[in-house]
Amino acid sequence: MKKLFKFFLIFLGVVVIIILAAIIYINSSFPNIELQKDFKAELTESNIARGDYLVNSVSGCFHCHSTVDFTKFSGKIVEDAKGKGGRLYPEEGGFPGTFYSSNITPHHLKDWTDAEIYRAFTSGVSKDGHALFPLMPYSTYKYLTVEDAKAIIAYLRTINPIEADYPKSEFNFPFSLIMKTIPSNPEPIEKSMLTNKLEYGKYLVNIGACEDCHTQMDGGNKVEGMSFAGGFEIPMETGGACRAANITPDLETGIGSWSKEMFIKRFKFYENNDSLDVKHGEVNSEMPWSIYSRMTEEDLGSIYDYLRTVTPVKNKVSHFKP
Ligand code: HEC
Ligand code: HEC
Known part of the structure; x- marks a missing residue:
C-alpha cells in the first residue's frame, strides 16, 4: 500500500512538472509571429479610397472600434467617434476577461510602423508582442490580399485622430495562456485569384x-x-x-x-x-x-x-x- 502511495506521489510530481514546463514554454515562446519589417503601405489616393471602402463597407472595423448607438436598429456608428474604440466586453457578458476595443485612429497608431499594424489585424499580435483576443477577426483578415491590407492601413492613417485611451485588456487563466497560441501567420490571397x-x-x-x-x-x-x-x-x-x-x-x-x-x-x-x-x-x-x-x-x-x-x-x- 505504502509503495503504491509513493509511486502515486512520484507520478503526481512528474505530471505537475510537465504542466509547469508547458506553461512556461507557451508563456515565453508564444505568440511567435515575425514582423514583416519591409511591409510598407503607400499613401496613394487609390489606396486610401479602396481602404475607405473596405473599412466602412466590407470589414466593418468601426462597428467594433467606435461608439455605437444601439437605440438604432443594428447599431449606428457615432459619426465623430469613428475609430475611437472603447466598446467594453466585460466578464459579466460571458467573456473570459474584461477588455475594450482599441483606438485605431492615428492618436493610438501614429508610432506604429505599417508592419506592426499589418501584423496586428492579420495575425492578432499587438505592437508590444502580446496576443489579441480573437473576437478581433484576425483569423479571417489574414486572407486579405497584400494590396487590400495596405489600402486599409493607408486609410487608417488618414482618419481623424481621437484622443482616447483605455485600461489594458485582462484575461483569466487558462484562457490568457491559450490565447497566446491562436495568432498565426497571414495567408494573403493572390490578387489574381479574385478575377x-x-x-x-x-x-x-x-x-x-x-x-x-x-x-x-x-x-x-x-x-x-x-x-x-x-x-x-x-x-x-x-x-x-x-x-x-x-x-x-x-x-x-x-x-x-x-x-x-x-x-x-x-x-x-x-x-x-x-x-x-x-x-x-x-x-x-x-x-x-x-x-x-x-x-x-x-x-x-x-x-x-x-x-x-x-x-x-x-x-x-x-x-x-x-
Ligand atoms: C456581428 C454579427 C454578424 C455578422 C458579422 C454578420 N451577420 Fe448576418 N445576421 C446576424 C444576425 C444576428 C442576424 C439575424 C437578425 C437580422 O436579421 O438582422 C443576421 C441576418 C442575416 C441575414 C438575413 C437572413 C434572414 O433569413 O432574414 C443575411 C442574408 C445575413 N445575415 C448575411 C450576412 C452576410 C453576407 C454577412 C457578411 C458580409 C453577415 N451576415 C455578417 C449577425 C451577423
Ligand atoms: C468584432 C469586433 C472587431 C472588428 C470587426 C474589428 N476589430 Fe480590431 N479589435 C477588436 C478588439 C476587441 C480589439 C482588442 C483586443 C484585445 O485587447 O485583446 C481589437 C484590436 C485591434 C488592433 C490592435 C490595437 C492594439 O493596441 O493592440 C488593431 C490594429 C485593430 N483591432 C484593427 C482592426 C481593423 C483594421 C479592423 C477592420 C479590418 C478591425 N480591427 C475590426 C475588435 C474588432
Whole structure:
C-alpha cells in the first residue's frame, strides 16, 4: 500500500512538472509571429479610397472600434467617434476577461510602423508582442490580399485622430495562456485569384467576417457541419438577444428561396434607413447592416453567388429572443 502511495506521489510530481514546463514554454515562446519589417503601405489616393471602402463597407472595423448607438436598429456608428474604440466586453457578458476595443485612429497608431499594424489585424499580435483576443477577426483578415491590407492601413492613417485611451485588456487563466497560441501567420490571397467571381464572393465573405457570427461556436471552435447555419446568440443592450440567421441555401430554414435581387435589396434597404429607432425590448440586431449596405451591388451579388455554393444545413433559427 505504502509503495503504491509513493509511486502515486512520484507520478503526481512528474505530471505537475510537465504542466509547469508547458506553461512556461507557451508563456515565453508564444505568440511567435515575425514582423514583416519591409511591409510598407503607400499613401496613394487609390489606396486610401479602396481602404475607405473596405473599412466602412466590407470589414466593418468601426462597428467594433467606435461608439455605437444601439437605440438604432443594428447599431449606428457615432459619426465623430469613428475609430475611437472603447466598446467594453466585460466578464459579466460571458467573456473570459474584461477588455475594450482599441483606438485605431492615428492618436493610438501614429508610432506604429505599417508592419506592426499589418501584423496586428492579420495575425492578432499587438505592437508590444502580446496576443489579441480573437473576437478581433484576425483569423479571417489574414486572407486579405497584400494590396487590400495596405489600402486599409493607408486609410487608417488618414482618419481623424481621437484622443482616447483605455485600461489594458485582462484575461483569466487558462484562457490568457491559450490565447497566446491562436495568432498565426497571414495567408494573403493572390490578387489574381479574385478575377474569378465565386472566389471573389468567398473572399468578401471572409474579410466581411460573416462566418464569425453565422456559425455556432463551441469552446472557441466552429461547430463542425454547421458553417453559415446560424444560431449564434448575441445579447443586446436594448434587451433580449439576437441570433444569427441560417444563410445556407437550405430551402426551408436558410435563404435557399431568396433570389439574388431580394438579397441585394435586403442589404440596400439599410443604406437609407440606418437610423431606425429601437425601444427597449424590441427586435434589434448585432448584424452591421448599415455598413454592409454600402457595398456595391456587384459585390453583394458575388457574396450571394458564393453563399449559393455552401452546403445547405437544416437549422431553424428564430432571430430574436425577447
Ligand atoms: C468584432 C469586433 C472587431 C472588428 C470587426 C474589428 N476589430 Fe480590431 N479589435 C477588436 C478588439 C476587441 C480589439 C482588442 C483586443 C484585445 O485587447 O485583446 C481589437 C484590436 C485591434 C488592433 C490592435 C490595437 C492594439 O493596441 O493592440 C488593431 C490594429 C485593430 N483591432 C484593427 C482592426 C481593423 C483594421 C479592423 C477592420 C479590418 C478591425 N480591427 C475590426 C475588435 C474588432
Ligand atoms: C456581428 C454579427 C454578424 C455578422 C458579422 C454578420 N451577420 Fe448576418 N445576421 C446576424 C444576425 C444576428 C442576424 C439575424 C437578425 C437580422 O436579421 O438582422 C443576421 C441576418 C442575416 C441575414 C438575413 C437572413 C434572414 O433569413 O432574414 C443575411 C442574408 C445575413 N445575415 C448575411 C450576412 C452576410 C453576407 C454577412 C457578411 C458580409 C453577415 N451576415 C455578417 C449577425 C451577423
